[in-house]
Amino acid sequence: MATELQSRAQPSPLPAAAAGGIVVENVSRAYRGSRGEAVPALADVSVRAARGELVAVVGPSGCGKTTLLELVCRxxxxDSGWIASAPAALMAQRDMLLPWFDAVENAALALRIAGHPRSRARERASALFGELGLEGFQRARPSELSGGMRQRVAFLRTLLSGKEVLCLDEPFGALDAITRGEMQQxxxxxxQREPRTVLLVTHDVEEAALLADRLVVLSGRPGRVTAELEADIPRPRSATDAAVLALRQRALRSLALSARAEGALA
Amino acid sequence: MIRARAARALPPTLLLCALLGAWELYVQASQTSAFVLPAPHSVAAALWDNAGLLAGNLAPTAIEVGLGIAAALVLGFVLAVGVHLSPLLRRAVYPLAVGSQAVPIAVIAPLLVFWWGFGIVPKLAVIVLICFFPVLVTTVDGLMASDPEQLKLLRTLDASRWQAFRFAELPAALPAAISGARIALTIAVIGAYIAESQTATTSGHPGLGREINADLTALQTPRAYAAAFVLFAFAIACFYSLALAERWLAPWAAHPRERGAGA
Incomplete structure (x- = not known):
């Protein structure tokens, strides 16, 4: 199925630019509404992420953030425009853990799909459980885990896909503030240990400022890029760093500006 | 543990006693002939007096049900998977499968006997014909009902069609398939009766279905009722043993349904 999808993707003029990263150029996408009318989700959006870069996409709900990630993941x-990306793994908003597998089996799903023997795949996934605060829950079924734990298992599954590009859709949205902070760190x-190219969709501006190399601000439906902010802040960062706070303020101002512009249009 | 089990058996036992009591009263009050409706006490007596005969006849019927249901489960399941994976097969097979349920067994029984003689094979054919259908329908529905978001996830992880089937669709369909199997198992018992009625047998213990028909013809109505009671108890036992199998095959289905948390 994957190969079929690959071959259906357009012959992109930008593969070289994307090497290990993401290039989204002038992309528009609309859905069919209930009465057959076209509902635009993204309008002429361009986003680039260089190899190893973490680009955060922030915007109000309904701005087509999820659509953008699904486009990158093919x-x-x-409808128009170009997309080139290294192989990408998606962590969706819902954790999508398979209820018939235990936590390790879910985390190791990509390894099983890649053809690793079951015991080896479980071993590799299980070894990372401690680091995510999941030690001892290897054999728990998803229904026995808290929302935060489920989210972390889903995150582990995405990491273990081994793909160069990670598309994270509100990965920590369901977590309490303390766990969220820990997970961000x-x-x-x-x-830092194992660089990947990350496209992080979030409506948490602080999270974006804390994690991203660059912030892309989208307007409300249909999503358009209204600002791009460089986050040239040394790591490790803390939410209380002056530079992080300043970036957060700038991002909030851009969001407010685009909201006001929309209000003026309406 | 034992107390809890006894407490759970109480309601059906009470209901059964009440129904038997009402039946006994009705027969006594209405003076209905024993040829038409024997009283429970005479059925119980027939059961006791003919225990050996009935047990001997339960054996071939139980074997027919066991083998027939096994074949029907395999056929129903394989057809369901085929129908799910191939739209062409779906269009070709589904209408015929539905139509097969309307074919009166009496029409094809002579052919079955002509092909396979007086042994167990034509009886199995009848049971399979009757029982594959609920398995087919429930399994197809279960496979269709798998979560599209889960399939999307598997696609981003480069799962092949087969892997998507194995990791997501098949386990998702299993509880529905087992429900179908339970329906099939229950009607397999009446299927065995139909099979025995329609296809002749030469062996000494011809099965409970044959026994019932022979007793009815010979006006041994209480014994026919006793044989029917054995079928009744056998069907209940089959149904609940499969419920145990479900707990082992699809333990996640016993929990409240998983739909993925968070938003």
């Missing part, structure tokens, strides 16, 4: 095709450390 789950959808754009853990993600930052993990990416």
């Amino acid at each position: 789950l959808q095709s754009p 853990w993600l930052a450390r993990a990416l």
